[in-house]
Amino acid sequence: MPTIAIILGGIKLKLVTVEEHYDTDRNIKEFNQYSEVKNNNPRQDQLRPDLVDFSNKVAYMDKYGIDFQVISDAGNSPQVLPDQYAVDGAHAQNETLAENISKYPDRFAGLATLPANTPDEAAKELDYAVTKLGLKGGIISGSVNGQFLDDPKFEPIFAAADKLGTTLYLHPGVISNDQKAMLYDSKAYNALGATMMAGAMWGWHMEQGIQMLRIITSGIMEKYPHFKIASGHWGEFVPMFPERIDGFSPIITDLPLKFSDYYKRQVYLSPSGMFTAPQMQLVLTEMGADHIMWSEDFPYVQSGNEVRQFLEQADITDAQREAIAHGTAETVFDLK
Structure with a gap:
């Protein structure tokens, strides 16, 4: 992995970022055609070149001193397609990701899209993605058709991840219409305000925190x-x-x-x-x-x-800076 030489107190800081995203034209087409979940980013068409074209990603990384990205598909992914399309869609997405990574092996690693409802x-x-394609784990976005991952039906995913000793990235996803109507729709502000509050402003993140709470409390990490x-x-x-x-955990x-022992482990x-x-501290x-x-x-955030x-200035x-910049990611995603 190359190091971009920016000096910080005499140290060349290598920078690895781990929640970076891609898409494919095939998935964009299938999502628009088959998904019952609405597109969760109104700029999807505008962002297409930065999602699909890996040379755009490299140019951005070179410009802003990012050595390496761990790439995944999140949100508008095959995960949310109807079951009859999700399995083949996820497989195709992962094959394309691995092919792109092979062109830039010193700049990217990847996480597999999973058809979580199956x-x-x-x-x-x-x-397959970890052992055959060389991807570094998998990603699941939000609840799965309104189901949380502590449901016993999802245990095969955790069993596989555990056997592989790999990483699952839990990314926010679009919350259900029922959740949105109950928690965020209001006569006090407009429909766009409700959508933002239910999404990137608050709702996605609260639901994903609940996801984590349920996974640990249900005993998945113990098993x-x-x-x-x-x-x-x-x-x-x-x-x-x-x-x-x-x-409160001993009550339930x-x-x-x-809980904190599993979480910190x-x-x-x-x-x-x-x-x-403040959040960093x-x-x-x-x-x-x-x-x-x-x-x-x-490319959803471009800072x-x-x-x-x-x-550098934190x-x-x-x-701590070295660990956060690259050391922890290299361990978690086996980048060495």
Whole structure:
């Protein structure tokens, strides 16, 4: 992996970002044709060149000093297609991702799209993607047709990830219409306001925090201690509450460890372009730099020089900076 030489206190800081995204023309066409979930980004057509063309990604990385990206498809992915299209769609998406990575092996690694609503097929695809295509884990976006991942039907996915010792990235997804209507629609503001509140402003992240709470509380990490979870947006609210959750957990579970023990053992966090000092300090306090990675959420977020400058200028030690910039990601995604 090349190092872009930007000097910080005499140290050349290598920068790896881990929640960066791509798409394919085939998936865009199938999503528009078959998906019952609305496009969750109104700029999708505008962003197409940066999603589809990997040379655009490299040019952006070179311009702003990003050495390496871990790429995945999120949101408008084959995961949300009807089952009869999701399996083949996810497989095609992963084949294309691996082909693109092969052209730039020193700049990209990838995470597999999983047809999560067909868990046995998702487990097979994860195994194939990791063992045959060389991808570094899988990604699941939001709840799955309104179902949370603690449902026993999804256990094959966790069993496969555990056997492989790999990482699942839990990315936000579009929440259900029922959730949106109950929690976010209001006569006090317009429909666009409700959509934003239910999505990138708040709702996606709250639902994904609930996803994490349910996964750990249901005992999945007790049963499967060898897989890892990556979580963006500074942990989707969860790092604010581990002590509170620990206090109530004995009422609802008899797991041998506290919620926070599982969380701090198997979960790794990144900012997803939320370059904000208070959240960074909170997550550092709760998790430590060895559980923090860096991410921009490209191309949905394009922060330019801030991607590197925020981390370079952050009020942290050089050792923490190195871990967050590349060391943790290299461990979590086996980039060495």
